Amino acid sequence: MKNVYVLSAAMSKYGKSPLSARELALEASRKAIEKAGITPSDVQGGFVANAFSLSEKQGHLGPIVMSGLGIPDVPASTIESACSSGASAIREAWINILAGIYDCMLVVGVERVSQLDTITATTYFSFGSDYVFEGACGASFPGLYGSIARAHMTKYGTREEELASVAVKNHDNALKNPNAHLHKKITIDDVMKSPVVASPLKLYDACPFSDGAAAAIICSEEFLKRLNGGKPEGVIKILASGRAGGTGALHQRPDLTTLKAAVLAGREAFKMASLTPKDIDFAEVHDCFTIAELVALEDLGFFPRGEAAKATLEGRTTLKGEIPINPSGGLKAKGHPVGATGVGQVVEVYEQLNHKAGERQVSDARIALTHNVGATGGSCGVHIFSSFD
């Protein structure tokens, strides 16, 4: 298989933004292009990951982004896979480069929802569930993940304090990330005393509604050779891409404590890279709710079933732990601008593998994994990256 690279990756700050989706997408895209040391005219095609175009009544962002970059003739399509839109867009660019169709592509993920009130945003987000059986019946994402949490607690004895330890860790990491949405130190007690959103999940078990954008330049080996003798500064390698689907609705699943799409996507990625979880130096996983991080760690094989909760409470997934998870702060505290999230995970990997993550740097980071889930597991993308050498 041919080699495919991330030439650069950059993001806007996540949080509540006065900027529109198109402005955020352009900001991140321009930063990524500049960091890559290329010009917009080097970009041959693009994908814009965006899940809730309804929020600004602006679909078809591809041509808008490309026009804003001054390259209106370059084709770009919007990719929508709910919360895994970003990973889907990265994978589509990877496939296009592998197929030899393009040598240099822009992937940009973006979302802007902070102008909506909580009820409207929750309703729009529920369009990403199996709406007939879930959203329309009043089951919001906090409710659906609350059901997953309850099932995990029943099957494995997982405790609310253990869920809370995920939030405490990710808030700690986000304090070291200037681009994170939430900069607030919290304790397990704070989580336990925060208002219940969907039992057993509380305010601090949930990710916030965030605005933001993240972009990456994906390129071929041939393109690299044209730049700086084949080893441009910062470039990292995509070792593997895994993607799988799952049922849209929870009631169609025999077991709520695992997301089959994540198991299958992880398996595909590890096989393609000829690696195992033990080879991964750190991972950015989809912790839209604290329970989601625990399920991810078990689905990907970082911990045996039922053991991720205890491991997290014991500090084994902190920045200095045996397998740092979500050094960026994760969706929980870095934020979750839905379409941007999967690309934003790649930004963290890019910074970490270049040893430019500042205070949150994972020591000796060489191989990293990203895991990006659509809704409650209707889709999942897992990518594995390595530093260039």
Ligand SMILES: CC(C)(COP(=O)(O)OP(=O)(O)OC[C@H]1O[C@@H](n2cnc3c(N)ncnc32)[C@H](O)[C@@H]1OP(=O)(O)O)[C@@H](O)C(=O)NCCC(=O)NCCS
């Ligand atoms: C948890 C949730 C309901 C809170 O929304 P809300 O009650 O409208 O909260 P508000 O926006 O009024 O914020 C109230 C306070 O809590 C904070 N806050 C809001 N959401 C937060 C979160 N998830 N974590 C930590 N703090 C949060 C705000 O910063 C604000 O703090 P302040 O008073 O110090 O300024 C909302 O964030 C939510 O639904 N999150 C999940 C989003 C989701 O489902 N995404 C898709 C996942 S698949």
